[in-house]
Amino acid sequence: MTTSDSLVAVVSGAASGIGAAAAAALAARGIRVAGLDLKPDEVAAPAVGIACDVTDDASVRGAVAQAVERFGRVDIVVNNAGIAAQGDITGNDDDEWRRVLDVNVIGMVRLARAALPHLRESPAAAIVNTCSVFALTGVPRRTLYSASKGAIYSLTLAMAADHVREGIRVNAVAPGAVDTPWIARVLALAPDPAAARAELNERHPLGRLARPEEVGEAIAYLATSASSGTTGTVLTVDGGIHALRL
Incomplete structure (x- = not known):
């Protein structure tokens, strides 16, 4: 019988935000964690930082190989690395579309494929x-970002169908706005940062942004035996924003 302290997870984008929270939640369950990031020195212990650029297939394969060399196995993949974009359909040029889709979508493909x-x-x-x-x-002015995340939604379902009979469960989390360093930087650019934060909080029926730890706990749930009967599911952690109209 496999116990949690013998399992190994690789988490991309593990140095901050949701990725750091997911790594911490998995480690708290006794899972050994390889934190993949462009800044591996910033991955918090007990996760082990490994340099990885998800836009480079050789880098991804090398990072997975390092995790296997260090821990002997990989049982869990948390595909979290991603970047944001703002603007309507005219707001991003072709190069920006390629860059965001390369990180947010193809980056996930590379890591899952290598693992x-x-x-x-x-x-x-x-x-x-x-x-x-x-x-x-x-939502307004999120065309490119929304398109990338819509692709991830479909990718999750397709991967779940492909691999369910191999015993590999594939799920996703769908956060709303999360109180991460990136959100803080965006709000700091507003003419009135405090008012901008209050407005963003108000958009969520819970009246606040999600905390990274809440999303990390949802990821850990989907990654472990607590959800052993669940695959092909996209779990929202969004304060009710997508379903509730108050």
């Missing part, structure tokens, strides 16, 4: 993709 042979050998294999409520709800 797949190891997941096939695991008795508790799981992939969790970080999607967004913007895949479910239209």
